[in-house]
Amino acid sequence: MRNVAVIGAGSWGTALATVLAENHENVSLWARREELAREINETRENKRYLPGITLSERIKGDTSLERAVRDKELVVLVVPSHAMRDTVRTLAPHLHKDTILVHAAKGLEIDSLKRMSEVIKEEVSASFHEQIAVLSGPSHAEEVGMKAPTTVVVAAEKMSVAEEVQDAFITSRFRVYTNPDVIGVEIGGALKNIIALGAGVSDGLEFGDNAKAALLTRGLAEISRLGIKLGANPLTFTGLAGVGDLVVTATSQHSRNWRAGRMLAQGLAPDEIVARMGMVVEGIKTTKAAHQLACELGVEMPITRELHALLFRQKAPRDAVSDLMGRVRRHETEELALQYFDNH
Numbered sequence: 053m054r055n056v057a058v059i060g061a062g063s064w065g066t067a068l069a070t071v072l073a074e075n076h077e078n079v080s081l082w083a084r085r086e087e088l089a090r091e092i093n094e095t096r097e098n099k100r101y102l103p104g105i106t107l108s109e110r111i112k113g114d115t116s117l118e119r120a121v122r123d124k125e126l127v128v129l130v131v132p133s134h135a136m137r138d139t140v141r142t143l144a145p146h147l148h149k150d151t152i153l154v155h156a157a158k159g160l161e162i163d164s165l166k167r168m169s170e171v172i173k174e175e176v177s178a179s180f181h182e183q184i185a186v187l188s189g190p191s192h193a194e195e196v197g198m199k200a201p202t203t204v205v206v207a208a209e210k211m212s213v214a215e216e217v218q219d220a221f222i223t224s225r226f227r228v229y230t231n232p233d234v235i236g237v238e239i240g241g242a243l244k245n246i247i248a249l250g251a252g253v254s255d256g257l258e259f260g261d262n263a264k265a266a267l268l269t270r271g272l273a274e275i276s277r278l279g280i281k282l283g284a285n286p287l288t289f290t291g292l293a294g295v296g297d298l299v300v301t302a303t304s305q306h307s308r309n310w311r312a313g314r315m316l317a318q319g320l321a322p323d324e325i326v327a328r329m330g331m332v333v334e335g336i337k338t339t340k341a342a343h344q345l346a347c348e349l350g351v352e353m354p355i356t357r358e359l360h361a362l363l364f365r366q367k368a369p370r371d372a373v374s375d376l377m378g379r380v381r382r383h384e385t386e387e388l389a390l391q392y393f394d395n396h
């Protein structure tokens with residue numbers, strides 16, 4: 053491919069543009085603010101979102117969505133999930149009929165509780181539906197910008213589409229796997245942010261490594277439970293979009309969600325946390341959406357429930373921990389354990 057576009061010049065969009073610039077001659081990078089597009093073009097740096105990384109001359113900042121997507125073979129959507137619907141609605145009429153759309157956002161739409169690929173499908177014509185993919189996995193923008201070895205996964209309903217996206221992104225430092233499980237990859241990527249918030253709370257309370265390991269493990273159990281209910285392949289949660297992203301987000305000081313959790317433990321309100329961060333903290337809105345989804349589908353998600361109470365009902369962090377630890381005793385792998393005891 054020669055012409056690709058990245059929509060969203062935050063940290064992740066800018067980092068993905070640096071990867072794409074290794075493989076493609078023209079990379080349009082859409083920013084909604086004129087001064088950011090100008091800074092990218094004039095200084096070859098995005099100081100606010102990816103400081104210290106020199107951007108290739110192949111990357112061109114642009115503020116026109118129409119111009120950015122026109123005649124592009126690949127369009128990468130990297131706006132925060134709350135902005136996905138409006139952004140896709142605006143650019144949809146200008147897409148070339150063969151364009152592949154890949155999104156890299158990690159969240160759910162708060163009112164509809166939909167995954168990002170579902171939101172995108174609703175905003176583009178049916179002819180694009182098989183050309184939609186998701187890119188996810190353990191990948192902090194700061195490290196990708198520095199070309200540290202990174203692995204990600206691309207999921208699409210059609211394997212040939214996933215493979216085209218794999219081809220477009222793969223470099224010697226950015227290894228891309230494919231997976232047909234769009235639901236699992238999107239749910240893993242979105243819900244790990246909730247558990248990362250919890251890990252930040254746990255670290256803020258200085259609970260140590262046992263508590264963090266418990267949160268990650270039981271967090272993955274509840275992410276998988278919801279994902280499987282929605283139709284995901286359980287194996288996806290053992291992969292890059294599951295365990296991989298959970299570990300990288302919940303154990304890293306790069307993570308905005310982990311840092312937000314630490315601020316929660318200090319008693320800051322969600323609004324103050326978002327204002328201080330100056331960057332997107334997807335886990336806050338995703339906690340609301342996932343909690344509602346779990347209630348509607350009757351899926352048990354105790355960590356998500358407690359974080360929801362912490363974020364939106366002013367529950368004290370230590371009370372949330374006591375309530376988690378004091379829950380009714382159970383088997384570790386409840387469905388499997390019941391089968392096992394039936395057979396023995």
Ligand SMILES: NC(=O)C1=CN([C@@H]2O[C@H](COP(=O)(O)OP(=O)(O)OC[C@H]3O[C@@H](n4cnc5c(N)ncnc54)[C@H](OP(=O)(O)O)[C@@H]3O)[C@@H](O)[C@H]2O)C=CC1
Pocket residue numbers: 060061062063064065083084085088101130131132133134135139156157158159191192193194330331332334
């Ligand atoms: N950062 C990372 O390491 C990774 C992030 N992601 C995911 O990528 C997505 C984007 O996050 P990230 O780049 O980190 O976010 P940042 O906070 O770094 O940047 C947010 C970007 O989105 C723009 N933006 C904010 N609101 C809107 C809106 N309503 N309409 C259009 N654009 C908007 C901002 O523009 P402005 O400057 O004008 O406000 C800015 O360019 C998230 O879903 C995140 O979970 C996934 C993997 C890694």
Ligand SMILES: O=C(CO)COP(=O)(O)O
Pocket residue numbers: 158189190191192193245248297300301306307308309310332333334
């Ligand atoms: O998704 C990420 C790494 O894979 C980035 O996580 P944060 O949004 O918490 O920084």
